[in-house]
Amino acid sequence: xxxxxxxxxxxxxxxxxxxxxxxxxxxxxxxxxxxxxxxxxxxxxxxxxxxxxxxxxxxxxxxxxxxxxxxxxxxxxxxxxxxxxxxxxxxxxxxxxxxxxxxxxxxxxxxxxxxxxxxxxxxxxxxxxxxxxxxxxxxxxxxxxxxxxxxxxxxxxxxxxxxxxxxxxxxxxxxxxxxxxxxxxxxxxxxxxxxxxxxxxxxxxxxxxxxxxxxxx
Numbered sequence: 001x002x003x004x005x006x007x008x009x010x011x012x013x014x015x016x017x018x019x020x021x022x023x024x025x026x027x028x029x030x031x032x033x034x035x036x037x038x039x040x041x042x043x044x045x046x047x048x049x050x051x052x053x054x055x056x057x058x059x060x061x062x063x064x065x066x067x068x069x070x071x072x073x074x075x076x077x078x079x080x081x082x083x084x085x086x087x088x089x090x091x092x093x094x095x096x097x098x099x100x101x102x103x104x105x106x107x108x109x110x111x112x113x114x115x116x117x118x119x120x121x122x123x124x125x126x127x128x129x130x131x132x133x134x135x136x137x138x139x140x141x142x143x144x145x146x147x148x149x150x151x152x153x154x155x156x157x158x159x160x161x162x163x164x165x166x167x168x169x170x171x172x173x174x175x176x177x178x179x180x181x182x183x184x185x186x187x188x189x190x191x192x193x194x195x196x197x198x199x200x201x202x203x204x205x206x207x208x209x210x211x212x213x214x215x216x217x
Contacts, residue, residue, distance in 0.1 A: 010040040011196045014091040016082075016099035017046045021053025022181060023097040023118060023188055028060050030189035037196035043089045045082065047101050063089075069101070079107035086111075093195060096150065097188075100129075105152050113202055115150035116195065118188050120180045122146060122162055127155035132180050136173050142166055143176070145183045147191040149202065158207045160191045160200060 013036070015024050024044065030036055044057035045065040054064050065085055072078040078101070086094065096117040108115065121131035122144040128134070135143035144164040151157040163186075165179050194200050194209060201208040 010038050011092045012042045012090050013039045013093045013095055013192070013196075014043040014045055014086050014089065015041055015057075015095045015097050017044060017051055017053035017057075017097050018048050018100040019051055019053060019098045021051065021056045021097065023184055024053045025056050026185035027095065027097065027189055027192065028056070028062075030192075035189045035193060037193040039093065039192055039196035043086070043091065045085065047099070053098070074104075075102065076104040076106045079104040079110075083107055083110050093192070095188075095192060102154065103150060108150060108152055113149055116160070116188075116191060117148055117150050117155075117157070118184055118191075119146045119148065119155055120177075120184065122164065123148060123155055123159060132177050133173060136167065136171075136176050140167065143180070145180060145187050147187055149207070158202050158205055160194065160207050160209075161187050163187055 015027060017024055027036065028041060031039065031041055041062060043063050043065060044054065045067065046054055047068055049066045049068060054066070057064050067078070067082055067085070069078055072081065092114065094111050094115045096115065103115070119131055121135050122142070123146040126134045126143070132143070142164050144162060146159055147161045148159045149157040163183050165183055167176060199210040201210065
């Protein structure tokens with residue numbers, strides 16, 4: 001993947017959500033302060049009509065779209081329907097923020113190197129849906145947060161940014177979750193900004209981050 005060329009003054013972003021949407025909130029708040037670079041959230045899509053994230057989006061007057069899984073014969077059929085809606089909105093970057101469906105190979109190919117995800121652990125450790133709990137119960141002293149590109153292998157795409165979070169002796173699962181979420185809310189907008197500025201380049205398993213002074217090269 002090379003740096004992204006943006007034909008318009010901003011890059012259209014869709015955020016896919018399933019639940020509370022605290023990372024969506026962090027992204028919306030960052031955008032208001034110019035923290036997403038040229039990125040603009042234009043659509044929030046969900047597989048769950050009861051997701052509180054949709055209320056957060058409507059509170060910011062963002063367009064929302066709900067596509068629940070019932071009625072689709074396969075994961076790919078669902079993803080084709082989702083992709084059609086994203087194409088209508090001219091989406092250039094897809095950001096997963098607690099979206100609980102596993103994406104099909106079709107969708108990942110459709111948005112190759114244009115899907116970001118955030119994981120509450122230091123990948124490749126503690127993959128899957130329970131990264132915080134698994135790290136806490138394992139007895140490790142350091143866990144963290146990873147932002148990565150999405151590939152067809154779950155939680156295995158090239159890493160964009162990571163940050164460590166210490167697990168202290170007096171931490172509970174709840175206090176560790178609070179610390180992890182705080183770092184997620186800081187790191188995710190930073191990664192999105194790097195993408196919209198065209199400063200990310202994938203070279204095999206490695207993501208190179210270009211300095212600002214060479215962005216025009």
